Amino acid sequence: MSTTTEIDLANPAPAKPAKARSRRGLRANATLNFWLFTGPFLIGLIVFVFVPMGWSIYLSFFEARFTVSPSSFIGFDNYKAILDNPDFTGSLVTFTVFAAFIVPTTWALSLGLALLVHRIRFMKAFFRSVFFLPTAVSYVAAALIWKMSIFNGVRFGMANTILSWFGVENVAWLANPDPPWYWLVIVTLRLWLQAGFYMILFLAALQNIPAELYEAAAIDGAKPGWQTFRYITLPQLRATSTAVILLLLIAAYQAFDEFWNLLSKATWGQPPLVELYKTALGENQDYGQGSAGAVILTLLILVITLFQGRIMGFGRGEESK
């Protein structure tokens, strides 16, 4: 009995309540910490994203010229007006075509760069930095460099200087829509700025592919190179590819800075955001119609994103693929 008593006394009974107190404290702390960490950002998100979005939807049903506190309710008139504006509808078509081109091109280039820097055996860090650094450059600064130094229309512009070595006359890259050389300027700029970022995403995914897969494939007789890439690397990058394509699509429809800075006072190559900016700010000051256009554009991006997600299986678990 005494032994039993001793054993009972020896039980680490006091440790249990102590542990329980610790867990309760941790739970309380976790909740508090959650709000401490996310609270400021949640407030920012509400104040700077959700409130403006709600206000924009509200404005879209009002006559709101030169004011963001309108009083005249006009129903869907702003929606009718913006959809009747050929500049806006044309911009949606133009940018669907642009997205259809830039998304696969950027995907291919960034994947190519990732494969290159993943396999390269010398100066790996240097090449990774070189390809990634343009990501840090602002779109406005890059657009001005492209416009004023590389693709200006005078004889001492970089592109025209190179062309002159081959006897080609000066090209007005941005002033003349026929032929549409402005697309070359825009696409090269966008590729230069974007490819490095997506390269990093692919690089991370490439590093996560188990080496055993390649070893097993080699034992099974798979030839290194295209065959390995086609049947092992590419399927393993499926999730990353889907995310990259999704981000690229959204980025294509959100294009603004380089177009605004490269194609001033043009009616061609205008992305939807530039058209909305012109409608709402500066020239027309029609916040109601601009807001209606923003709602339409948001819905369009949502539909395209969901459609793309359905096609490529974004968000589905591995088992459901």
Add this chain to the structure above:
Amino acid sequence: MSALSNNNWSRRSLFRAAAGMTAAGTLAACGSNTGRGSGSGDTLVQYFHAYGEAGTEQAIKRYAKAYKDANVTTQWITGSNFENKLFPALLTKNAPDVFEFHPQLQLVTSGQVADLSDIINPVKDDFNPADIASHTVDGKIYGVRMIDDPQFFYYRPSLFEKAKVEVPQTLEELIEAVNKLTTDKVKGAFLGNDITPVQNPLIWSAGADTLNAKNEIAYHTDAVADGLGQLRKLFTSGNLLLDAPADWWDPSAFTQGLTAIQWCGMWAMPVIQKALGDDVGIFPFPKVGSAGKFSVTNGGWSMFVNAKGDNVDAAKEYVKWLWIDQKKYQEDWALSYGFHIPPRTSIAQSATKLKSGLPAEGVKLFSEYGHFDNIGWTQAMIAAINDVIANSVRKGGSPDAALSAADKKVNAELKKLFG
């Protein structure tokens, strides 16, 4: 012992304080950098677009500093879209109290600019009457003109002589001259990278106008459409300088010998004369069509007071002090950096720099062929004509169709403004 040392500063409380400060900082940062000072007394903010002439920013800040009744801070806004920064700002609490812009009716109808009649009326007769008229709505004057900026063609007489070209009198002659002046190193002319700087002169030189006296469309005429067709011919000739690194308001293309003719403003005259000496001439936009006449754009800038601001009276006092009372600053502003024509007759008459040579010729063109701002011709209408140039001259569409498309937009705007 200080009170601070009595506090129980645990790691947790420090963390909470830091998180709170982060949140407060995040929110506070959103309203920072308004340009408003924190001193006592009235604090005013003024917006200026970035002038190209060296010393202008310092001059404006120097004038503001000399004003003792309020602390005036200046936002010097760089970039080519001043209105895209100004208009949204006017809807916010951080709107400028005073800003420069061009007279536009929508600023008046939307109640964004204050009536300045009481400060201008006593000196009204000393202003160029056309400038007063362009700022007047229903008998009230809404802005003080600071400078008048004539715009015309600059040319190199030596290159004209070499190419055996006379100063063009008609648009056809201009196109012919541009073709003859073009060599493998020098393009014939530079009308701006998007050709829009000459859109109004083209209309005026074709004997038309932007709006008539009844505020109806007056630009859609056969002569204007023909003129657009001729500009298209010039655009596709390969003899026009396009995509220059610096646009039309900067004389670099002309002074660097990239072009023989350039459309630019009188503000650039000192720089051009410094670079090219006497080898410079000017001429107005030539006649377009049989009923055509020469034309010169009278650009310029005016000061306005934000009617919805918190300091309307103080802002009006400042505008009166600087742009009505301080004639020495007005003269300095008009003539010490670039050349501008002072809108005050008394200052213009005493401006010796404008009395002889090329500047005097500029003043003559301004007086004979100048077209002043039309307050009813708003930003949306200007943008509609920008589209006409883009679609018919640069893209090659039908001028008449482009003008009809503009009619739709301009009429919608006119309906909103005049009912």
